[in-house]
Amino acid sequence: MNTMATIKPPSPNFSPLKQSIPSLTQPWISCKLPIATDSIAAAFVSSNSNRERGHAAVSVAFNPSGNYELSLFDDDEENAQKCPPPLPPTEGRFEVVIDNDIILRLDLTPFHTATGIASPLSVEPKEFLERTIGFTINYTKEDPNDPRELSEYGEIRLWFVRLDAAYPWLPVLLDWRAGELARYAAMLVPHQMSLKMGVVFNPEALELFVMNKVFIVYNWLKQQNVPKPRLRASDMARMLGFGIGDELFDLIDKHPFPPS
Structure with missing residues (x-):
């Protein structure tokens, strides 16, 4: 049986609790x-x-x-x-735009409108795999000095939790090169x-x-x-x-x- 990755003993300075990814405030990809x-x-x-x-x-x-x-x-x-x-968004990708009102109402309509996906059973994956899907989050903070990133706001994360529950296969259709997969994971994974x-x-x-x-x-x-x-x-x-x-x-x- 072949190994899938070469594994070495941990370095003295390695901390297994750290997953290094650039900031969520800009589009990004996984570097380390x-x-x-x-x-x-x-x-x-x-x-x-x-x-x-x-x-x-x-x-x-x-x-x-x-x-x-x-x-x-x-x-x-x-x-x-x-x-x-970070690479720019894929040209022609499906862009899902959400704001405070959409987020607070847990409204998935912008996703349906932007992608044309009416239900989990009505998806033809070929076009989405080619064009990919991305998100624009227009979230206005109550306190402009609040230092939290978007992935630290419970209401934003809850919107993505609902989206993921409705379309659990969505990660494979995201704009990976522009960092959408890692950004999506940050909305759903404790960090x-x-x-x-x-x-x-x-x-x-x-x-x-x-x-x-x-x-x-x-x-x-x-x-x-x-x-x-x-x-x-x-x-x-x-x-x-x-x-x-x-x-x-x-x-x-x-x-x-x-x-x-």
Whole structure:
């Protein structure tokens, strides 16, 4: 069985509680994502490791050409700052615009209007996979001096929780290169904000989120007859710092749900 990622013992300065992502105030992509491997997905990330299971830092950079470049234990801040600058929104993407009123009413109408998606059963994924979906959040703070980021406002997060409950496969359709996937994850996954590092995810919560989305997205893509569903689900996970191998998908296919 082949390993899905090269795992090394943790560096002395590595903190497994830090998931380094740029600030939510601007569009961004994932530049550095330390992850913990001593949890439910470990077998699918490092299945042939003979060492005791511990923490490993895997840095993930997205190359605009479409390739992923993996590096391990890059603690050099100067090198970390050389990650590609955030890419602009994909031209022609579906843009969902929400504001205070929409958020407070938990109104999903702007999503339906912008995308044309009337219900979870009425989606033709091909166009959305090509054009992608993004969000513009026009949120006016009651206190202009409130230092919180958008992902720290409970009412904004609750709107995204409702959206995700209605369309749990949505992450695979987002504008990944412009940072929409990581931004979406920040709305749904417990985290803290760091002036130095940006978003600091709870690693176990992030892992559970990623694995849940892999299960949902893979099954949905297969139901929609989308080519290469394994690759698309794996790429989605890798954008958040997780390598998923064929062993996991083999298990899913062997024990489908609902049973065939």
